[in-house]
Amino acid sequence: MATYPPPPQTQPGATPGGASGPRAGFWARFAALLIDAIIVAIVPAVVIIIGAVANSGAIMAIGYIVGVAFFLFYEIYFIGKAPGQTYGKKALGIRVIDFATGGEIGYGRSFLRLIGRYISGLVCYLGYFWMLWDKEKQCWHDKMANDVVVPVSAYPTE
């Protein structure tokens, strides 16, 4: 398990009365989410289209199952292990770290974070927008998994 130094509590990116260190902004997180959504949609979409063209309900069903499985793997694996980056987050130069240690959050908390994303979306997507006024720029799912999303420029990967 890779380890990282804990998040600096008072570093240049810290703002008085604000986050304890540099945090990924809304735009970077939103753009990363869009890229990831496209990536996880491509594989099942291809299978489902093949099923539709072949007029095969079985192939289409496989497409849906593959889609769910790939989505779970993609989110849990890439967020859970160091450096806490999906391809979308990598493209935007941000990553997910443990708020307490600065290391990886692990697969269990990554799964919890994924569950938390559904809770974040449940009430008008309020849990996603929470980062706009949260001191540490955490969404509800970040709080559930006790992580923060940070810029790689301030928290470089090994």
Added chain:
Amino acid sequence: MTFDVTDARGAAAAMLGGAALLPLLPGHAGLPCPLRTLTGVPCPLCGMTTSIEHMVHGHPLAALGANPTGPLAVLAAILLLLRPPARPFAVPVAGVVAVLALLWAFELHRFSFI
């Protein structure tokens, strides 16, 4: 509630850009309300995507009908992008709660719950 100016402007740009692009997507995709999908009960912001989309495309009356705060959100977003405040700005929580409560009453009435 204190908003970071950069984040708020990012959200504003995403909202306006999304509203402009949504009609161009295959199937005219939208953001379904999870609460209404699961329970049938609308949330205070139901109709917001439609409202903002109408407003961005120059249909303010249709926007008001879908959700009365959509036009306000669009105007606030434009203001944030054109005249950003110099420092983080605060919005009173009580005001937000009051607006959401009124909106929820509107939505519950619109969907014939009250």
